[in-house]
Amino acid sequence: MTQSLYPFVKRLGLVPCLLATFALTACGSDDDDDSTASSSSSSSISSSSSTSSASSAPAEAAWPDINIEGAGVKTLRVYWDAVPEAAFYRVYKDPDGSSGFTQLGEDVTAPEIYDNVSVHTQDWAEARYMVEACTSESACTNSNETTAVHAMLDAIGYLKASNTETYDWFGWSLDLSADGKTLAVGATQEDSIATGVNGDQDDNTNFATGAVYVFQLEDSGWAQQAYIKASNTEYPRTIEDDEGEEYEYLITDDRFGYAVSLSNDGNTLAVSALREDSNARGINGEQDNNSASDAGAVYIFERSEGSWAQTAYVKASNTPTEESTSSSSSSSSSAASSSSSQDSNTAGDRFGQSLDLSGDGTTLVVGAIGEDSSATGIDGDQQDNSLSLAGAAYVFIKTDSGWSQQAYVKPSQHSQQDRFGSAVALSASGDRLAVGAIGEDWAAVGVDGETPEENSTAFNSGAVYIFARSAGEWSQQAYLKPAYAHSLSNYPGAGFGNAVSFSDDGNTLAVGASAEGSLATGVNGDPSNFPSEENPVDGSGTGAAYIFEFSGDEWQQKAYIKASNPNIYDRFGQALRLSADGSMLAVGAYREDGGAVGIDGNQDSNDIIDAGAIYIFQRIDNAWQQSHYVKGIAADKPDRLGQAVALSENGDTLATSAYREAGSGTGVDADPSDNDSEAAGAVLLY
Numbered sequence: 001m002t003q004s005l006y007p008f009v010k011r012l013g014l015v016p017c018l019l020a021t022f023a024l025t026a027c028g029s030d031d032d033d034d035s036t037a038s039s040s041s042s043s044s045i046s047s048s049s050s051t052s053s054a055s056s057a058p059a060e061a062a063w064p065d066i067n068i069e070g071a072g073v074k075t076l077r078v079y080w081d082a083v084p085e086a087a088f089y090r091v092y093k094d095p096d097g098s099s100g101f102t103q104l105g106e107d108v109t110a111p112e113i114y115d116n117v118s119v120h121t122q123d124w125a126e127a128r129y130m131v132e133a134c135t136s137e138s139a140c141t142n143s144n145e146t147t148a149v150h151a152m153l154d155a156i157g158y159l160k161a162s163n164t165e166t167y168d169w170f171g172w173s174l175d176l177s178a179d180g181k182t183l184a185v186g187a188t189q190e191d192s193i194a195t196g197v198n199g200d201q202d203d204n205t206n207f208a209t210g211a212v213y214v215f216q217l218e219d220s221g222w223a224q225q226a227y228i229k230a231s232n233t234e235y236p237r238t239i240e241d242d243e244g245e246e247y248e249y250l251i252t253d254d255r256f257g258y259a260v261s262l263s264n265d266g267n268t269l270a271v272s273a274l275r276e277d278s279n280a281r282g283i284n285g286e287q288d289n290n291s292a293s294d295a296g297a298v299y300i301f302e303r304s305e306g307s308w309a310q311t312a313y314v315k316a317s318n319t320p321t322e323e324s325t326s327s328s329s330s331s332s333s334s335a336a337s338s339s340s341s342q343d344s345n346t347a348g349d350r351f352g353q354s355l356d357l358s359g360d361g362t363t364l365v366v367g368a369i370g371e372d373s374s375a376t377g378i379d380g381d382q383q384d385n386s387l388s389l390a391g392a393a394y395v396f397i398k399t400d401s402g403w404s405q406q407a408y409v410k411p412s413q414h415s416q417q418d419r420f421g422s423a424v425a426l427s428a429s430g431d432r433l434a435v436g437a438i439g440e441d442w443a444a445v446g447v448d449g450e451t452p453e454e455n456s457t458a459f460n461s462g463a464v465y466i467f468a469r470s471a472g473e474w475s476q477q478a479y480l481k482p483a484y485a486h487s488l489s490n491y492p493g494a495g496f497g498n499a500v501s502f503s504d505d506g507n508t509l510a511v512g513a514s515a516e517g518s519l520a521t522g523v524n525g526d527p528s529n530f531p532s533e534e535n536p537v538d539g540s541g542t543g544a545a546y547i548f549e550f551s552g553d554e555w556q557q558k559a560y561i562k563a564s565n566p567n568i569y570d571r572f573g574q575a576l577r578l579s580a581d582g583s584m585l586a587v588g589a590y591r592e593d594g595g596a597v598g599i600d601g602n603q604d605s606n607d608i609i610d611a612g613a614i615y616i617f618q619r620i621d622n623a624w625q626q627s628h629y630v631k632g633i634a635a636d637k638p639d640r641l642g643q644a645v646a647l648s649e650n651g652d653t654l655a656t657s658a659y660r661e662a663g664s665g666t667g668v669d670a671d672p673s674d675n676d677s678e679a680a681g682a683v684l685l686y
Contacts, residue, residue, distance in 0.1 A: 025069065063143045066131050070154020071223050073668075073685050074119055078104075078129055079112035080143065086133035089113075090140070097126035107134075120586075120654040120684035121614055122600050124149050124670025127365045152598045158661060160659050161187055161213055162224050162672045163201035170681030171657025174642050175262045178359070178456045178580065181217040182225075182266030182647030183655055185683050186257025195233045197226055197301075197308045209233050210256030212271050214308065215652045216667075222668045222685070226308045230273055230299055232287035233604055233608050249576050254300065256299070257353055263361030264428070264649070266398030269301040269308070270364055273353025279347075281319045283312055283396075283403050296318050296351030298366050299401065312403045316368060316383035316394055320347040341497070351394070354423045357503065359429030362398040363406075365433055367391070367421025375410050378467075382408055391420030393435045395474065407474045409433070411465045415441060420465070423499050428580070433467040433474070434509055436497025445485045447478055447548075447555045458485055461494025464500060464511050466555065480511070483547060483557045484527040494544070503582030504649075509548045509555075510585055512573030516544035520562045523617070523624045526561055543572030545587050547624060559624040563589055563615055565603040572615070575644050579651035585617040586654055587622070588642025599686075603629055612641030614656050632658060632684055633672055641684070654686040 019052045056512040064081040071077035078091055089112045092101035104115055115129075128147060132138035161170045173186035190211035191204040201211075214226040225452070234252040256273035263269075278285070279292035289299075300312035354367035373380070374387035393409040411420055423436035440463040466478040482496055499512030517540045519529045531540075543566070548558035563572045575588035592613040614630040632641045639658035646655045663670060664677035672682070 028276060037076075050551065056324045058480045063141065066143050066146055067148060068129060068148040068151050070151045071114060072155075073157030073217075074117055074150055074155055076115040076117055076151055076155055076313055077102055077112060078115060078131070080131055080258070082111045083133035085135055087135050090132040090134065091115075091128045091144075092132070094128040094130075096123045097128055101128070101130060102310070117155060117654040118654075119152065119649070120599060120614070120628055122152075122599065124152050153270070154211030156598070156633050157222060157668070157679075157683075158633060158663075158670060158672050159185070159215060159222065159668055159683040159685065160184075160665050160680070161185075161190070161211075162227060162666055163190075163192070164666050164670075164677055165204055166663055166677045167192065167679045168211075169659045171644060171659040171661075172681070173257060173260045174646055174655055174657055174683060175260050176646040176648055176651035176653060176655050177262050177266030178264035179266070181655030182262060182370045183215040183222075183683070183685075184260045184262050184269055184271075184644075185213045185215070185657070186260045186271065187213065188255045188257045192229065193233060193235055194227075194229045195231055196227055196310065199227070199229055201227055201441075206233065206235055206252045208253045208255055210254060210258065210273060212257045212260060212269070214249055214269070214303075216306075217309065224667065225306065228269075228271070228301060228308060230254065230271075230276070230297075231310050231313060232276075232278065234277065234290065251336050252602060258352060261355050261357040261364075264356050264359040265302045265361070268361030269303075270355050270357050271299045272300065272366070273299070273352045273354050274296050274352040276352075277347070278315065279313045279319055279321050279638050280313075281317055282405065283314055285313065285315055287313055292347035294348045294350055294370070296349055296353070296368060298352050298355060298364070300364075302611070309491060314366070314396060314403060315362070316349060316351045316366075316371070316392075317408060318371075318373070319351070319403050320349060320385075326406055349392075353421055355435075356424050356426045358426050359428035360430075363426060364396040364403075365397075365409075365424045365435075366394045366396070367424045367435065368394065369419040369421045371412065371421070375408075376412055376414065377410060379408050380410055387414070387416045389417040389419055389439070390414050391418055391422070391437060391439075393421045393424055395469075397430075406472070409435065409467060409474060410465075411435070411437065412476050412479065413442075418463075422497055423512075425500040425502045425509075427502045428504035428586060429506070431469040431470070432477075432502065432506035434500040434511075435465045435467070435503060436462065436500050436511070438462045438495040438498050439493075440497070441493075442481075443478075443485055446483050446557065447480055449479075449481055458493065460495060460515070461485060462494055462496030462498070462513060464497045464509075466509075478555045480509075480548060480557075482513070482527070483560070496546075499573060499577050501585075503578050504580040505582075508551045508578060508582030509550075510576050510578050511546045511548065512525065512543070512576050512587070513546065514543040514571040514573040515541050516573070517542055517568075518544065518562070519566065520560070521564055521566055522562060522626065524560050525562055528538070541569040541571055541591075542566040543570055543574065543589060545573045545576055545585070547585070561585070561587070561617060561624065563587075563592070563613075564626050565592075565594065566628065567593060575642060575656075577645050577647045579647050580649040583619045584647065584651035585619075586645045586647055586656075587615045587617065588645045588656060589613050589615065590640040590642040591638075592642070593637075594631060596633060597629045597633060600629050601631055608637050609633045610638030610640050610660075611635045612639055612643070612658060614642045614645060615655070616654075630654070630656075630686065632661075636662065636675065639682075656684050656686075657681065
């Protein structure tokens with residue numbers, strides 16, 4: 001029987017009987033690892049000659065069971081005892097238990113093979129492995145079938161900082177290169193006083209200066225490549241008050257690593273420090289001035305021959321020059337809490353709340369949610385600070401002469417506290433830009449919808465604005481709102497636009513609304529299924545994601561996506577990322593409470609507060625569906641898995657963070673069971 005016929009014959013249940021003369025074990029399976037394996041598990045699949053005899057195949061005792069174990073990040077080792085007289089082996093995998101077996105790699109002579117898997121998309125319950133032992137091309141016998149469920153958790157990568165400390169929040173931000181082999185991780189509350197690349201990691205005297213860690217996948221596995229700090233890490237200093245009295249200012253809190261972005265090749269890295277205090281403007285200005293509290297900054301690093309170096313220090317073109325009398329430095333690091341009004345021409349712009357690089361790393365967009373100008377459109381009046389917390393976005397480009405600002409971007413209409421710039425995303429070419437404004441209040445619905453004359457406001461409902469670049473000039477292309485807006489006047493806003501992600505071509509856009517509160521589940525459920533006016537909290541913060549597609553000359557909403565197990569305050573949509581072709585979507589719900597571990601566990605338990613989860617959706621035949629429910633290697637509260645997510649270009653690698661995870665280990669091979677370092681943070685690779 002030929003290999004190509006095997007899946008068909010197997011499904012008919014004929015293999016054990018037709019090929020009994022070639023089998024080394026009886027019909028049926030006694031595999032301890034998989035008691036549910038089919039009764040055809042010991043049948044041959046590759047003996048192509050009807051005249052082959054049992055004596056030409058490996059003989060003697062029954063086939064030994066094959067074994068599978070986790071062998072590093074995203075890697076399974078399939079191994080078995082050598083079979084007497086076998087000249088070579090073939091290893092086969094059936095990915096879902098019904099598609100049929102295909103060979104993994106080439107023929108091997110050693111009794112082992114390694115399978116590189118996408119942990120987050122593998123069908124762990126149904127996937128089957130089997131080995132053939134052959135004395136010749138036409139004389140082979142096969143082993144039992146087995147699953148790899150027991151090896152699942154060991155194949156999940158668990159990464160820690162090289163200098164793990166409590167409350168560092170390692171994993172607050174992260175990004176992957178297109179090939180999934182370079183990973184940048186922000187630890188926005190790391191406390192070292194070091195500056196530059198690979199400085200002293202052990203000095204923890206400066207609260208929340210922040211750090212970024214770069215990991216690289218090498219032939220031997222994942223390893224930390226660099227420990228990166230700002231070139232102007234803030235340190236306690238002596239300042240003078242209005243009466244001439246000197247005192248030591250101890251609060252640093254620049255939050256370097258708040259947002260990170262890698263170019264496709266992984267050789268360019270952008271890092272923000274949204275509470276950096278310099279009043280410099282433009283590129284490579286004076287870094288040591290700390291007179292503009294929480295103005296924010298972005299740092300560009302480049303890798304050459306494995307070594308990283310800072311190449312640019314980027315500030316807004318309208319950085320405030322004075323420190324606010326009601327500085328936002330006392331507010332939390334989240335966008336939602338940055339609501340204090342700013343004095344005219346004062347600091348608190350938080351340049352670096354969000355950022356993104358184009359695929360080639362030559363276009364950079366930066367969001368500044370605290371910027372106060374009332375300008376609209378492109379390159380308006382930057383010095384008008386009359387609209388508190390309106391927000392802005394800045395586009396920078398790199399040419400042969402270095403970095404420069406290309407555009408100052410504002411929406412076509414806005415109000416105070418819109419927080420335009422809450423999230424930003426660029427297409428791979430850098431020619432299409434999405435900007436979220438989570439505090440936008442208009443009650444319009446759909447694409448370029450008009451605001452109704454009555455009930456014209458929907459508090460913090462949020463919006464996303466699309467801009468396009470042509471011949472170096474930017475213009476607004478679309479104004480996006482969800483296709484349905486609830487009407488409960490006392491219901492908290494959805495915060496539509498808290499996360500945005502483009503496909504590479506910029507024609508598919510995913511938008512998060514982590515405060516959305518409908519009780520719908522799955523894809524394209526009833527968006528009007530809101531709790532009662534009397535009990536609006538019943539669905540508060542369940543969260544949602546939306547898919548928009550651009551076709552012809554217009555944008556359309558294509559999908560309204562909810563978790564399969566929504567609960568209040570789960571914050572589904574806190575983070576999200578599309579694969580390059582736009583066919584896979586990963587959505588984080590960092591406050592989901594499920595107690596499961598690994599892939600596709602029980603979704604109904606809600607006993608681990610803020611454990612967090614990630615949901616994988618795939619577009620198949622133009623329809624979106626949830627394919628997997630992803631949890632960590634342990635369910636602990638409050639790890640907050642899903643705070644940040646990233647996908648490789650093809651979606652085969654998923655990186656996500658649990659920024660409040662408490663493991664005290666360091667590096668790539670740390671022990672996840674040690675939970676003595678509260679909120680140190682961790683990153684998981686699938």
